[in-house]
Amino acid sequence: MATTQSRTLAKFMLMPSVLLLLGWMIVPLCMTLYFSFLDYNLLIPGEHEFIGFLNYEFFITDPAFTESFFNTLLLVGGVLTITICGGIGLAILLDQAIWGRNYVRIMVLAPFFVMPTVSALVWKNMLMNPVNGLFAHFSSWLGMNPIDFFAQVPLLSIIIIVSWQWLPFAALILLTAIQSLDREQLEAADLDGAGPFSKFFYIVLPHLSRAVTAVILIETIFLLSIFAEILVTTSGGPGYASTNITYLIYTQSLLQFDVGGGSAGGIVAVIIANIVAIFLMRLIGKNLEG
Amino acid sequence: MAITSSHKSKLIYTVLAWTISGLIFFPILWTLLTSFKTEAEAISASPSLFMFDWTLENYRDVLERSPYFTHFWNSVVISIGSSLLGLLIAIPAAWSMAFVQTKRTKNLLMWMLSTKMLPPVGVLIPIYLLFRDFGLLDTKLGLVIVMTLINLPIMVWMLYTYFREIPSEILEASRMDGATIIEEVFHVLLPIALPGIASTLLLNVILAWNEAFWTLILTAANAAPLTAFIASYSSPEGLFYAKLSAASAMAIVPILILGWFSQKQLVRGLSFGAVK
Amino acid sequence: MGSITLKQVTKSFGDVNVIKPLDLDIKDGEFIVFVGPSGCGKSTLLRMIAGLEDTTSGNIEIDGQDATDTPPAKRGLAMVFQSYALYPHMTVRNNIAFPLKRAKVAPAEIEQKIASAAKILNLGDYLDRKPGQLSGGQRQRVAIGRAIVRQPSAFLFDEPLSNLDASLRVNMRLEISELHKSLATTMIYVTHDQVEAMTMADRIAVFNAGVIEQVGTPLELYQNPVNRFVAGFIGSPKMNFIDIPTANDGAHSIGVRPEHIKISNDEGMWAGNVGVVEHLGSETFLHVHVEKIGTLTVKSDGDCPFTYGDKVFLSAAQNKILRFDKTGLTLPSLTEI
Incomplete structure (x- = not known):
């Protein structure tokens, strides 16, 4: 089905999507780039002077940037590790013959549908909560001092919340992948005398690589811009202990009204995301072929 | 292999699976239960799972004291509106990529996905300022536009994977049978792809319903959907667990039910066809 | 109504020439089979005739009218696809009615045409089922039904039987042949299976690497192949080829069909040892290893007594031996000289 006619039509049909996405990407991005070279604060009226790379210098040399950069890495890396390891475990468990598998599936999947603001507030x-929270009640019942999660381990607390949100997604995709594994392969391995561990490492895990790639790609897209969970729990604190780059730029632009600085930060975030993206696309391109 | 031993392992796995899934589900269950408690019981140091005085007080309070239905309606309009608009734009694009493949198709898809990787903060300020200048701040229209754009790549990709599974011979057959391009799309392509289109729609409704970056930044009282409404409970004076739970329950239950219905399609859609 | 003429037709994808300049006259009412190995361009040519692919250069004429740039729907041709390409969401009745509805045929007439197609193809009991509930053979019939109700000027078949199992394939082959006899409409049939080509065709066009090597009736191709490729492609089991030291008349190799070799235990042209023996009941295929020549396939009677390892002698029927020059072209046979 490749006549000139249908090809012309196809180009025409692609146009709206391509133009809209281009517009969505290019126009604001150029504006951000332009603002990032200006001394531009919404609270200070008057001319916006061109100040070169000064905004970038301020943004990058700010200790808050270094801290939030590592927080971002920890957040993404931590959640990915927890959800993929936990997801593989859960997927294998749910793949066994159990009673009431459908109900179990429904329960496991539920957190994925909970909006970020609700899950953050509930947790x-x-x-x-160190006084009235269930964990506090539980630890005092055990005779221990309750942990003040958001004061003592703010970033870890957020990692836990976000992992809870994304574990179902990973588990379900991996479960579907496991179920598509050719049973004859496992039977052949049984005949070859493979034990459960070698079956897992030599057959199940390689089979899952495609699904794991998909999980990493999709989760990373969303995890790089975690925002609501931080806003409603710690507001980035204490200090910058739970601030990621997205949140840092938000505070700079919309709380301190520093358009220039925020824009510089935005461009830095875009560069970081691009580095991650190139890395991921390589991975995906290899694994999602066909 | 005696029957009893396989029965035994089934029992062990069942107990294990129910325990773990119970723990995962617990925060939601706890929220639902707390929403029926009085505020005093909600913060009690020896909380009870089911043995308490069930009350609908909290739901009444939330509905009376806050414009819950306004926010609910905003969520409905924004999520469904943006998903329908997105479908309208994405279906033609997915059609051409799936059925008129060129050397550039693969790159185009990758590029579309890469726009999804553009961090929202990279365009935060211009969008905020543009919205301010065009009077789109705190309007449903503004959010519908943003949601459509941020979910467009996912929609195109999902539809593309569904369309790819339709043999192009069927569309060619319709062309041989004398169908015009419009008839080909409406009589053949869309009916066959209907399950895929429905799950694309559903998944995007869910994603848009739960989106909480742009909704928090671009809305205030008027167009705020439930995500932003719930966020207002984070202020200290809103610390009433039972009411928070009731409001949360009302925000998540509709989408929870929708999600459970579509779980199978969801997996395929969200993994971009990597998993079937 | 239904003659198709191809004039200097070519097709290229980028730099790759899939169809090299090609002329072909298909007569009204003819059953012509395009046969060749996969990737030889036969399906592409069929799709060009259908209008599903552009023609890079040259002309396609249908009934004397230039149709090179006519969209598929306007060419008055019907196609049956390898995967049947039935509309999965429509009942058999609606599948067959689809082209008629597109042509704005009156409902009463549609009903009547469906009824007659159902009768011809034995589909009466399945009209209200969906394709998913039918077997492969039944689906194939529906696809044919959808094609015949339009009363096209020609039918195009794109490997229609390759998804069916062997016994069904033989049945459908007969049904399609019978259909051709009763409709007397032009049919162009693409296949890679030379048995289908031999049994069904009025004429066969043998394709190889984007060119037609030879066009002719089945027996012409069997008896007088123009070159080594056609000789090897037509006939089963395949013709044996033996390279010979270049003779003074330019022959580079000779070919002899398995059915033209006689096997004996005391005398013959070549001595060899029997390898695998395949007993089909009515006949026997023996693979005989001959020193310096290689393995020759021999077709013998059903009660052939030789077994693995036997020492045997082979001799070829002299008047059946084909001789090829170094480019593979067939040389005039010795008896004609």
Whole structure:
């Protein structure tokens, strides 16, 4: 089905999507780039002077940037590790013959549908609150001092919340992948005398690589811009202990009204995301072929 | 292999699976239960799972004291509106990429996905300023536009993977049978792809319903959907667990039910066809 | 109504020439088979005739009218696809009605045409089922039904039987042949299976690497192949080729069909040892290893007594031996000289 006619039509049909995405990407990005070279604060009226790379210098040399950069890496890396390891475990468990598998599936999947603000608030208040939270009740019942999660381990607390949100997604995709594994392969391995561990490492895990790639790609897209969970729990604190780059730029632009600085930060975030993207696309391109 | 031993392992796996999934589900269950408690019981140091005085007080309070239905309606309009608009734009694009493949198709798809990797903060300020200048701040229209654009790549990709599974011979057959391009799309392509289109729609409704970056930044009282409404409970004076739970329950239950119905399609859609 | 003429037709994808300049006259009412190995361009040519692919250069004429740039729907041709390409969401009735509805045929007439197609193809009991509930053979019939109701000027078949199992394939082959006899409409049939080509065709066009090597009736191709490729492609089991030291008349190799070799235990042209023996009941294929020549396939009677390892002698029927020059072209046979 490749006549000149259909090819022309196809180009025409692609146009709206391509133009809209180009517009969405290029126009604001150029504006951000332009603002990033200006001394531009919404609170200070008047001319916006061109100040070269000064905004970048301020943004990058700010200790808050270094801290939030590593926080971002920890957040993404931590959640990916937890959800993929946990997801593989859960997927294998749910793949066994069990009673009521459908109900189990429904329960496991549920957190994925909970909006970020709700899950953050529920965890923050009802579970992790050092006075009235369920975890606090539980530790005093055990005779231990309750942990003040958001004061003592703010970033870890957020990692836990976000992992809870994304574990279902990883588990379900990996479960579907495991179920598509050719049973004859496992039977052949049984005949070849493979034990459960070698079956897992030589057959199940390689089979899952495609699905794991997909999980990493999709989760990373969303995890790089975690925002709501931080906003409603710690507001980035204490200090910058739980600030990621997205949140840092938000505070700079919309709380301190520093358009120039925020824009410089935005461009830095785009560069970081691009580095990650190139890396991921390589991975995906290899694994999602066909 | 005696029957009893396989029965035994099934029992062990069942107990293990129910325990773990119970723990994962617990925060949601706890929220739902707390929403029926009084505020005093909600913060009690020896909380009870089911043995408490069930009350609908909190739901009444939330509905009376806050414009819940306004926010609910905003969520509905924004998520469904942006998903329908997105479909309208994405279906033709997915059609041409799936059925008129060129050397550039693969790169184009990758590029579309890469726009999804553009961090929202990279365009935060211009969008904020543009919205301010065009009077789109705190409007449903503004959010519909943003949601459509941020979910467009996912929609195109999902539809593309569904369309790819339709043998192009079927469309060619319709062309041989004398169908015009419009008839080909409406009588053949869309009916066959209907399950895929429905799950694309559903998944995007869910994603848009739960989106919480742009909704928090671009809305205030008027157009705020439920995500932003719930965020207002994070201020200290809003610390009433039972009411928070009731409001949360009302925000998540509709989408929870929708999600459970579509779980199978969801997996395929979200993994961009990497998993079937 | 239904003659198709190809004039200097070519097709290229980028730099790759899939079809090299090609002329072919297909007569009204003819059953012509395009046969060749996969990737030889036969399907592409069929799709060009259908209008599903552009023609890079040259002209396609249908009934004397230039149709090179006519869209598929306007060419008055019907196609049956390898995967049947039925509309999965429509019942058999609606599948067959689809082209008629597109042509704005009156409902009463549609009903009547469906009824007659169902009768011809034995589909009466399945009209209200969906394709998913039918077997492969039934789906194939529906696809044919969808094609015949339009009363096209020609039918195009793109490897229609390759998804069916062997016994069904033989049945459908007969049904399509019978259909051709009763409709007397032009049919162009693409296949890679030379048995289908031999059994069904009025004429066969043998394709290889984007060119037609030879066009002719099945027996012409069998008896007088123009070159080594056609000789090897037509006939089963395949013709044996033996390279010979270049003779003074330019022959580079000779070919002899398995059915033209006689096997004996005391005398013959070549001595060899029997390898694998395949007993088919009515006949026997023996693979005989001959020193310096290689393995020759021999077709013998059903009650052939030789077994693995036997020492045997082979001799070829002299008047059946084909001789090829170094480019593979067939040389005039010795008896004609």
